[in-house]
Amino acid sequence: MKKLKIAVFGATRGMQLVEKILLNHPEAELVGVCDHYQPLLDKAAAKAKESGLELKCFSNFDDMLSCDIDAVIIANCANAHAPYAIRALEAGKHVLSELLPTQNLAEAVQLCEAVERSGKVYQYAENYCFFEPVFEMRRRFERGDIGEATAMEATFINDLSAQWPRLTRGERNNWRNHVPSTFYCTHSIGPMLYITGRRAVNVVGIEIPVQDCMKWMGACSGSAACQLMQLDNGGMAKSLHGNLKRTFTSHYSIYGTKGSMETDKYDYRRLHVSIEKPFEENIRFGRYNVEDYIPSAFEESKKELRKSSYPELGNSDYYITKFFFGAINGDETAKHYGIDIYHALDMSLPGLFAYRSILNGSIPMVVPDLRDKAIREELRYDTACTDPLVAGNLLQPSSKFGSCMISDEVYARCADLFRRGETD
Ligand SMILES: NC(=O)c1ccc[n+]([C@@H]2O[C@H](COP(=O)([O-])OP(=O)(O)OC[C@H]3O[C@@H](n4cnc5c(N)ncnc54)[C@H](O)[C@@H]3O)[C@@H](O)[C@H]2O)c1
CATH class of the missing domain: 3.40.50.720 (NAD(P)-binding Rossmann-like Domain)
Incomplete structure (x- = not known):
């Protein structure tokens, strides 16, 4: 080919x-x-x-x-x-x-x-949807192993304070300094929806103020956020993500009507599964068969290509290209596992609406489904965001706690650290 x-x-x-x-x-x-x-x-x-x-x-x-x-x-x-x-x-x-x-x-x-x-x-x-245990959860969910999704939780914690000067180059207007706390939500929300095929219909957001260590690096946005979502099948989901004081973690739990699956908080390769024993074999509900294992890779061959930029995420970077190129070449498996525009928005819109919730006292917000063309008309001119270059008169603050005044010296120090390569 x-x-x-x-x-x-x-x-x-x-x-x-x-x-x-x-x-x-x-x-x-x-x-x-x-x-x-x-x-x-x-x-x-x-x-x-x-x-x-x-x-x-x-x-x-x-x-x-x-x-x-x-x-x-x-x-x-x-x-x-x-x-x-x-x-x-x-x-x-x-x-x-x-x-x-x-x-x-x-x-x-x-x-x-x-x-x-x-x-x-x-x-x-x-x-993060193609992190091997997450990907295994999707395949087991599709097989019906844990039944219908009832509840799910995801945590994505990445303390980037040491890397901030390299990431932002000391630029005051760098996107990382201004995007809202809920913006970068798809590493946590994405896998939950990807595994279960559900979408969020309502969301409530809460954020914390920018932490001193991040302000010292020039960040203006709330340092972490929590989003609570009602799903389209009546289930619920919670996402916690941001810069908190912990070594990196991305962790997912999915509960269903027949059992649950969760990734390990420390060993990123490991998956824990509890499947309720069939009722006929028991005198009551609530007894489980438990599995604790490292799933084998979705694709065992082409090992030389499965060098992720993030070792803890295994082959995930390879799979994004595999499914993209496969879908272009008409491969049905690639189309099935790749993430199209509608599913991408299912993952990201809860973040945009959680921020509206935050700015409005954490009230619930409806998350629209842009597959519905009629809904698009209401949103066509809605430019609200924290980027002054595109928001027009709908500019949002970078945090509900108000704009933080950061001196030029902070950015000059970060730019200097970046130039000298003294950053992680
Ligand atoms: N999936 C992951 O695990 C992961 C990890 C890191 C970053 N990302 C994503 O990758 C993207 C980039 O992140 P990053 O950390 O590299 O950010 P970045 O801001 O450091 O990099 C953006 C790059 O684009 C260049 N650029 C921006 N506008 C340009 C223009 N108009 N013309 C030419 N060059 C331009 C910049 O010079 C810079 O090198 C983001 O979307 C981020 O979310 C994903």
Whole structure:
């Protein structure tokens, strides 16, 4: 089969995908990389050369789009994906989007419509759904092992304070300093919905203020958030995510009518399953068969490609590309497991609405389903977000606790740490 020609937009996270997955992919040939930060382009070109590839480097997205490529991986700033994804779709390219799909509702409507008009493949690169035990939970759920979903919980804690100067380069307006506490919610919400096939219909949000260690690094948003959701089948879900004082964890529990499954909080490879024994064998309910094991990989072959950027997440980065390229080539399994635009929005819209809940005293908010075209009309001009470049007169504060005044010295110190490479 002819290899797909692909290009990557944004060479920070994009570079992780290039180095670990894309330089040697059986289904795709890396043709170009675009970033306006020249040192990253130089690094990408050097890495490609080591692998015997001649990489085209661009500082302008439209220049990259005009070259001979089939697909684009969008990995620029997390709050600025939709406009570029739409341009790529309109130019006839397939799109794999990093997190998040959109930063407001108007963009969500435009992106749905662009995907539908284009007929191209759009997939969402929520790699935490493909973390092996999570992926195993999806397959067991589909088999009916724990019955209908009743309740679920997810925790995604990532204390990025040590990495903040590298991540933000000391830029006051960097997206990480301003996106709301609920924005980056799909690492926690995504797997719960992916496993069970459910969507949230209502959400309530709560956040904590920006913590001193984060303010000291220039962040303005609440440092963590909790979201409580009612699901479309009457079940419930809780998500806790953000910068809290713990080593990294992403942890998922799913309860069903016949049992439950949960990932281990410390050994990320491990899965715990409790299945209620059949009633006929018992005099009462509430007795369980318990399993505690490390699931085997979804795909055992091509081990050399399954080098995740995050060792604790196993093969997840490889699977995002496998299902994207597979779907482009018409593979039904890839289409089944890849995350399309509607499921991407199911994962991200609860975050946008949880923030509206937070700003309104934690009242419940309805989460719309953009598959319904009539609902889109109400949201078409809803630009509310924390980004002054797109919010217009609907600019939201970065935290419900009010805007925090951060001095220029803070950003100068972070920029200096970044320049000197003195950051994790
Ligand atoms: N799935 C994961 O595990 C994971 C991990 C890290 C980051 N991400 C996602 O990857 C994306 C990028 O994150 P990051 O940490 O690399 O962020 P970042 O802000 O460090 O990187 C964005 C890159 O895009 C470049 N860029 C931005 N606008 C540009 C433009 N108009 N033209 C050319 N270049 C431009 C920047 O120079 C920068 O190198 C985000 O969407 C983030 O959510 C995902």
